[in-house]
Amino acid sequence: MSKAKTVYRCEHCGTDHPKWVGQCPDCGEWNSLVEARLENVTPHRAKSGIKTGGYAGQTSQITTLDQIQLSRESRTSTGISEFDRVLGGGLVMGSVVLIGGDPGIGKSTILLQTATYMASQQPALYITGEESLSQVAMRAKRLDLPLNALKVMAETCVERICEVLAHERPQMAVLDSIQTLYTETIQSAPGGVSQIRESAAILTRFAKHTGTSLFIVGHVTKEGALAGPRVLEHMVDCVLYFEGQSDSRYRMIRAVKNRFGAVNELGVFGMTDKGLKEVANPSAIFLSRYDEAIPGSVVMISREGTRPLLVEVQALVDDAHGQPRRVALGLEQNRLSMLLAVMHRHGGVQTVGQDVYVNIVGGLKITETGSDLAVLLACASSLRGKALPQHLAVFGEVGLSGEIRPVPNGQERLKEAHKHGFKTIILPRANAPQNPIKGLNVISVARLHEALQAAMDICDE
Secondary structure (H helix, E strand, O other): OOOOEEEEEEOOOOOEEOOOOOEOOOOOOEOOEEEEEEOOOOOOOOOOOOOOOOOOOOOOOOOOHHHOOOOOOOEEOOOOHHHHHHHOOOEEOOOEEEEEOOOOOOHHHHHHHHHHHHHOOOOEEEEEOOOOHHHHHHHHHHOOOOOOOOEEEEOOEHHHHHHHHHHHOOOEEEEEOHHHOEOOOOOOOOOOHHHHHHHHHHHHHHHHHHOOEEEEEEOEOOOOOEOOOOHHHHHOOEEEEEEOOOOOOEEEEEEEEEOOOOOOOEEEEEEEOOEEEEOOOHHHHOOOOOOOOOOOEEEEEEEEOOEEEEEEEEEEEEEOOOOOOEEEEOOOHHHHHHHHHHHHHHHOOOOOOEEEEEEEOOOOOOOOHHHHHHHHHHHHHHHHOOOOOOOEEEOOEEOOOOEEEOOOOHHHHHHHHHHOOOOEEEEEHHHOOOOOOOOOEEEEEOEHHHHHHHHHHHHHO
């Protein structure tokens, strides 16, 4: 068997070069050459019928969707209900899950908890490339996890890992992390673009072929994105991100890609000395308010994935000493500037010459547009020095022409607010319930100036 040829391919123009150079001679791009393999391709000639070049002896057949036999997704619980929620209801057999986050945020901790639980139900293997086996055992002992069922191994060669997985045949395996793994077919160092891409491709093919579920840990860059090629996220079935500060008690796991469940599903955890524990009622965490109402604070009814959340939005509007600043924590910075311009034009509330600071309490990151109305009401409350009542909750999207646009799942948001004792809700007119809800005063608005006037009238009551 002839040895595969190695070339260096430009990621910008796609040309191949026999050796690495700093600048591509063809397109002039710098640092764009990555190592790649050229496999020896055997010409395939069809003997009968029409065949495609693929696996030997396989014939491509055309069929309709109703003739395909569907197999039900067999899901396995991870032992942590919030983790199951993020995965879409549990771990699917043969799936590949990529989980990333800042150092020390809890990636290895939650995977070790999951592996030890699943090892008591079925064969599981924990493969570490960053830590020694004694370090893994010390963490498991510190977390009071069972030590007799989970098998562990320290290995970084992908070919050796696949051999062990094929021999042990575990139902679930954890690989920590993809940046430490390497394949012998690539000569570059572990952590490079070529090594990460090829290692992930080999592991993904193995998981699909054998039905083994894989958890792969990924490092992140200083910007917060997963390190390595973007194609890494396309290969896997599920991509999870840890959110929250490492010095905070609470952690959030968000699904940004999931072939077996809802995208943007959020799981909330509390970090304890015994590992990560699920939080059954996340709204109670984000509603740690003062005993009395204060200006610039309002409760927003958000929705993350399939679950509504009650979150406190705080705003501080103060005179600027120099260039006015716009700071948003937990929200998109550009959207805050746009909303302030809309409030000036269509609400008559001017923030020119004012510093505006907006914060989502609890370190949560809000990605939906249903937070627009709550942000503007908090800013208006802080600017005018009027405290909104604590029994008030708000949701709605604000358009550029000052209209209050509806948001999805309005009824579920109302039920969540009513369950936590809120009595007054300001919402888009299109989200108003058809039948009145007992004990709940619903104020529906169509324009921004109506919402601002309604909120100020409530303050004066």
